[in-house]
Amino acid sequence: MKFKNDRPIYIQIEKFIRENILKGKWGSDDRVPSIRELAVDMEVNPNTVMRAYSELQDQDIIYNKRGIGYFINENARKKVMQQSKKNFLQKQLPQVFNQMELLNINFNELEEYYREYETKGEDNETIK
Amino acid sequence: MKFKNDRPIYIQIEKFIRENILKGKWGSDDRVPSIRELAVDMEVNPNTVMRAYSELQDQDIIYNKRGIGYFINENARKKVMQQSKKNFLQKQLPQVFNQMELLNINFNELEEYYREYETKGEDNETIK
DNA sequence: ACTAGTGTATTAATGACATATAACACTAAT
DNA sequence: ATTAGTGTTATATGTCATTAATACACTAGT
Numbered sequence: 001m002k003f004k005n006d007r008p009i010y011i012q013i014e015k016f017i018r019e020n021i022l023k024g025k026w027g028s029d030d031r032v033p034s035i036r037e038l039a040v041d042m043e044v045n046p047n048t049v050m051r052a053y054s055e056l057q058d059q060d061i062i063y064n065k066r067g068i069g070y071f072i073n074e075n076a077r078k079k080v081m082q083q084s085k086k087n088f089l090q091k092q093l094p095q096v097f098n099q100m101e102l103l104n105i106n107f108n109e110l111e112e113y114y115r116e117y118e119t120k121g122e123d124n125e126t127i128k
Numbered sequence: 129m130k131f132k133n134d135r136p137i138y139i140q141i142e143k144f145i146r147e148n149i150l151k152g153k154w155g156s157d158d159r160v161p162s163i164r165e166l167a168v169d170m171e172v173n174p175n176t177v178m179r180a181y182s183e184l185q186d187q188d189i190i191y192n193k194r195g196i197g198y199f200i201n202e203n204a205r206k207k208v209m210q211q212s213k214k215n216f217l218q219k220q221l222p223q224v225f226n227q228m229e230l231l232n233i234n235f236n237e238l239e240e241y242y243r244e245y246e247t248k249g250e251d252n253e254t255i256k
Numbered sequence: 257a258c259t260a261g262t263g264t265a266t267t268a269a270t271g272a273c274a275t276a277t278a279a280c281a282c283t284a285a286t
Numbered sequence: 287a288t289t290a291g292t293g294t295t296a297t298a299t300g301t302c303a304t305t306a307a308t309a310c311a312c313t314a315g316t
Contacts, residue, residue, distance in 0.1 A: 022230045045306050067262050067313035085231050097245045102150045117225045173275045195282035195292050
């Protein structure tokens with residue numbers, strides 16, 4: 001997996017996990033890849049993966065069975081959805097709208113870009 | 129000035145300068161605050177401000193007269209506008225649209241949020 | 257009991273960042 | 287000439303986040 005340079009790797013791994021939960025790839029009590037497995041897969045140190053998992057565990061997104069692995073929590077999807085939506089509405093969107101002001105982009109333009117994006121990325125199956 | 133904790137201060141200072149250029153607060157050949165002045169103002173070490181200014185100078189946004197100060201470059205606004213717009217279209221927007229997919233937010237909803245934002249922040253004078 | 261696979265914990269190495277100092281050089285105003 | 291204000295350069299320091307290395311402990315299956 002390729003990581004961006006401007007954010008900690010463990011944060012990007014966290015995001016990866018969250019997205020898979022949102023996409024429905026992993027449901028309640030499904031097992032997520034083991035720390036070592038994911039570390040190899042992503043070409044990263046196991047501790048880096050562990051840090052991501054620890055954070056997710058602290059937030060009750062995943063839970064752990066010692067010696068066995070990590071698993072998706074009961075209400076993980078709901079929780080991730082809420083967190084993401086909150087972040088989207090309170091952080092991301094205001095920044096975007098603010099930037100639009102600075103760049104003199106109105107809502108009609110935004111719609112054009114949206115339609116464009118919609119057309120381009122026509123590979124949306126949500127759940128495979 | 130209050131800084132966020134998740135980005136280097138010198139990057140945030142850079143952003144501050146760029147935004148003031150976009151807003152029209154500083155035009156061609158206007159002088160920006162001196163390194164020492166801005167450092168005091170923002171309660172930060174002069175070297176931190178200098179780092180921001182150096183970056184901006186490397187990108188031909190500002191230029192320097194030794195012993196006198198830093199000034200806004202001829203085509204600074206145009207340049208910043210281009211850079212910001214490129215970043216907006218190629219980075220920010222795709223992320224937002226992607227996030228909308230994950231959160232099942234359609235374009236009509238987005239419009240609602242936009243109208244809401246439009247109403248709330250009715251203190252837009254662009255140039256004072 | 258053994259083994260392979262899992263997580264846990266401690267410590268170390270590295271690098272980015274911000275700060276603190278200080279000495280220096282240039283410019284404008286007096 | 288002097289002074290005050292500017293930028294320039296260099297060095298040292300401390301802190302913190304991130305990642306890596308390593309040894310340890312638990313669990314299941316045989």
